[in-house]
Amino acid sequence: MPLCVVGSVALDSVETPSETRDNVLGGSAVYFSYAASFFTSVRLAGVVGEDWPSRNTEMLIARGIDTAGLQVIEGGKTFRWRGKYMRDMNQRETLDLQLNVLGDFEPILPEEYQHCRYLFLANGSPEHQLKTLDQCQGAKLVVADTMDHYIRSEREALMDLLKRIDGLVLNDSEAKLLTDDDNLVRAGNAIRLMGPKFVVIKKGEHGAIFFGENETYVLPAFPTPDVVDPTGAGDSFAGGMMGYLAEKDCHNPKTLKEALAYGTLTASFTVEDFSLDRLQAIGRKDLDRRMEEYRKMLSF
Amino acid sequence: MPLCVVGSVALDSVETPSETRDNVLGGSAVYFSYAASFFTSVRLAGVVGEDWPSRNTEMLIARGIDTAGLQVIEGGKTFRWRGKYMRDMNQRETLDLQLNVLGDFEPILPEEYQHCRYLFLANGSPEHQLKTLDQCQGAKLVVADTMDHYIRSEREALMDLLKRIDGLVLNDSEAKLLTDDDNLVRAGNAIRLMGPKFVVIKKGEHGAIFFGENETYVLPAFPTPDVVDPTGAGDSFAGGMMGYLAEKDCHNPKTLKEALAYGTLTASFTVEDFSLDRLQAIGRKDLDRRMEEYRKMLSF
Numbered sequence: 001m002p003l004c005v006v007g008s009v010a011l012d013s014v015e016t017p018s019e020t021r022d023n024v025l026g027g028s029a030v031y032f033s034y035a036a037s038f039f040t041s042v043r044l045a046g047v048v049g050e051d052w053p054s055r056n057t058e059m060l061i062a063r064g065i066d067t068a069g070l071q072v073i074e075g076g077k078t079f080r081w082r083g084k085y086m087r088d089m090n091q092r093e094t095l096d097l098q099l100n101v102l103g104d105f106e107p108i109l110p111e112e113y114q115h116c117r118y119l120f121l122a123n124g125s126p127e128h129q130l131k132t133l134d135q136c137q138g139a140k141l142v143v144a145d146t147m148d149h150y151i152r153s154e155r156e157a158l159m160d161l162l163k164r165i166d167g168l169v170l171n172d173s174e175a176k177l178l179t180d181d182d183n184l185v186r187a188g189n190a191i192r193l194m195g196p197k198f199v200v201i202k203k204g205e206h207g208a209i210f211f212g213e214n215e216t217y218v219l220p221a222f223p224t225p226d227v228v229d230p231t232g233a234g235d236s237f238a239g240g241m242m243g244y245l246a247e248k249d250c251h252n253p254k255t256l257k258e259a260l261a262y263g264t265l266t267a268s269f270t271v272e273d274f275s276l277d278r279l280q281a282i283g284r285k286d287l288d289r290r291m292e293e294y295r296k297m298l299s300f
Numbered sequence: 301m302p303l304c305v306v307g308s309v310a311l312d313s314v315e316t317p318s319e320t321r322d323n324v325l326g327g328s329a330v331y332f333s334y335a336a337s338f339f340t341s342v343r344l345a346g347v348v349g350e351d352w353p354s355r356n357t358e359m360l361i362a363r364g365i366d367t368a369g370l371q372v373i374e375g376g377k378t379f380r381w382r383g384k385y386m387r388d389m390n391q392r393e394t395l396d397l398q399l400n401v402l403g404d405f406e407p408i409l410p411e412e413y414q415h416c417r418y419l420f421l422a423n424g425s426p427e428h429q430l431k432t433l434d435q436c437q438g439a440k441l442v443v444a445d446t447m448d449h450y451i452r453s454e455r456e457a458l459m460d461l462l463k464r465i466d467g468l469v470l471n472d473s474e475a476k477l478l479t480d481d482d483n484l485v486r487a488g489n490a491i492r493l494m495g496p497k498f499v500v501i502k503k504g505e506h507g508a509i510f511f512g513e514n515e516t517y518v519l520p521a522f523p524t525p526d527v528v529d530p531t532g533a534g535d536s537f538a539g540g541m542m543g544y545l546a547e548k549d550c551h552n553p554k555t556l557k558e559a560l561a562y563g564t565l566t567a568s569f570t571v572e573d574f575s576l577d578r579l580q581a582i583g584r585k586d587l588d589r590r591m592e593e594y595r596k597m598l599s600f
Binding site (some may be wrong): 176184186216219221261297298299 | 387388389476482483484485486489503505506507509515516517518519520521522523524525527554557558561595597598599600
C-alpha cells in the first residue's frame with residue numbers, strides 16, 4: 001500500500017570528530033521516504049527553495065518515490081541545518097538553523113496523496129500536522145513524530161493531535177518532557193493515555209521501547225562498530241517501520257513488532273555513513289540478512 | 301557447583317528523590333551472593349567491622365551462603381557508602397565514602413573456598429584480585445569486575461589480571477575509559493584483545509552487550525516501571541549470571557547467553573526496592589516467570 005509522508009526536506013551540513021560534509025541531502029521526510037522505499041511505494045510532501053539541486057529530486061524519483069507533493073518555492077531558500085557531533089556521537093549541537101521556506105510551509109497534499117491509507121506526520125508544528133491529517137481522511141494508520149520545541153510551545157495543538165493519531169514515535173528526552181516523568185516505562189504508558197493506540201520511544205544507540213494496549217517491550221539497537229553519522233537515524237527508523245506496515249497492509253501486534261525490528265535495522269545502516277550514502281549502497285536483501293542476525297542475537 | 305565471590309560488604313545509606321534509607325545491607329559481594337543464591341551455593345569472602353549487625357550474617361547463612369570467609373575485624377568499622385540518586389535514577393553522586401576495614405583488607409580464602417571451580421572477583425584493587433586468584437588455582441571459570449578508580453590508578457596490575465581471567469564485566473563508562481574509545485562495540489572487542497575470553501559491558505537501564513570469540517550481542521534490560529533504588533543492580537546482574545553458569549556447570553555460548561538473561565532479570569528485581577528487600581521477597585519461580593515474559597518480549 002502506498003505510504004504518504006509530510007516533513008522537512010533539507011540541506012544538512014554535518015561535522016563529526018573525523019569528517020565534515022556540507023549541504024548534503026537531509027530532512028525528516030527524505031530519510032523517512034528513502035528508508036520506507038525498501039518496503040513500499042512512498043509519496044513525499046515537503047518544500048524546498050530554488051537552491052535545491054534537481055539531481056536530489058531525480059534521485060528520489062528514480063527510487064520510485066513520488067515527489068508530486070514537493071513544493072519548489074521560486075526565490076526561496078531550502079531549509080538548512082548545521083550540526084556538530086561530539087566524540088561519543090550521542091550528543092550533538094546545532095550550530096546553525098535556517099528555516100527559510102520551511103518557515104511558511106503550508107502542507108497541501110496532491111489529490112492522489114489524499115487517498116493514502118498510511119500516513120506519517122514527521123516532526124513539525126502540530127497545527128500543520130493537524131491540517132495535513134484533515135486532508136487525508138481515509139487513512140487507516142496515522143503515525144506522528146514530534147519534538148521538544150513543539151512540546152514546549154504548542155502543547156495544546158499537540159494534545160489535539162494525540163487524540164487523532166494511531167501511533168506516536170518520539171525520543172526518550174521528549175517523552176520525559178511531555179510527561180514530566182523520568183521513568184521511560186511510566187512515561188510511555190502515560191503518553192498512550194493521551195490518545196495514541198501505541199507509542200514508540202526511540203533511545204538512539206539503546207534501541208526502542210514499544211507501548212501498546214496489552215504489551216510493553218524493548219528492542220535493542222543492532223550493535224554496529226561503524227557509526228559515522230547518526231543524522232537521520234530516527235527518521236530512518238520510522239520509515240523502515242511504517243514502510244513495513246504499509247507493505248504488509250496490517251498493524252496487528254505481531255506485524256508491529258516485526259516493523260519495529262525493520263525500523264531498527266534500517267536505522268543501523270543509516271548511521272554507517274553520511275546522508276543517504278549507506279542506504280543507497282544496500283538493498284532489501286541486506287536488510288533481510290541483518291534481520292536474520294538480529295533474530296539470532298535475540299534468541300536464546 | 302559452588303561459586304566463590306570476594307568483594308565488598310557494606311552498610312549503605314541511600315537517598316532517592318522519594319525516600320532515604322540509612323545503614324542498609326550492601327556491598328558488591330552481598331548483592332552478588334544473594335543474587336547467585338537463586339541458582340547455586342555461594343561462598344562469600346570479605347571483611348566487616350565490629351559495628352556489623354550479626355543479623356546480617358545470620359540472614360546470609362539462613363539463605364545458604366557460606367560466610368566462613370567473612371572476616372570480622374575487632375575494633376574496626378565496616379565499609380560505608382552514602383549516595384544520592386538524581387531524579388532520573390541513572391545518575392548518582394557519592395556523598396560519603398568510608399573505606400574503614402576494607403582499606404586494609406587482605407583476602408585470605410578458607411581452605412574449602414580454594415577448591416571452588418567458579419570464582420568472581422568483584423570490584424576491588426587488581427592487586428588484591430590477583431592475590432585472590434593465586435589462592436584459587438583450580439578454578440574453571442574466573443570472572444572479574446573493575447571500576448574507573450583502578451583503571452586510572454592501577455592500570456598495570458589490571459592488565460596483568462585481564463590476561464589471567466576468563467571474563468570481565470564492567471560498566472559502559474569504564475569500558476570507554478579503559479579503551480579510550482566511545483563506541484561500545486569497538487571498546488568491547490578491544491578489551492577482549494587485552495586477555496579475557498569474553499567481555500560483558502553493562503549499560504544500566506539499557507541492558508548489556510556481550511563480546512565473545514565468535515559473537516557480539518545486546519540484551520536489553522527488562523522494562524520495569526518500579527525503579528526504587530538502582531544500588532547493587534550491576535552486582536546482582538553478575539551474581540545472577542555467574543550463579544546460573546555455576547548451576548549448569550557450563551559456559552558454552554548458549555549457556556552464557558541464558559546466564560546473561562538471568563543476570564538481567566535478577567537485576568530488574570533488585571532495583572524494585574532498597575537493599576536486598578525485593579530479592580528477599582521473590583523466589584526462583586518469579587525469576588523463571590519473568591524469563592518467560594522476557595523471551596516473549598524478544599521474539600517476533
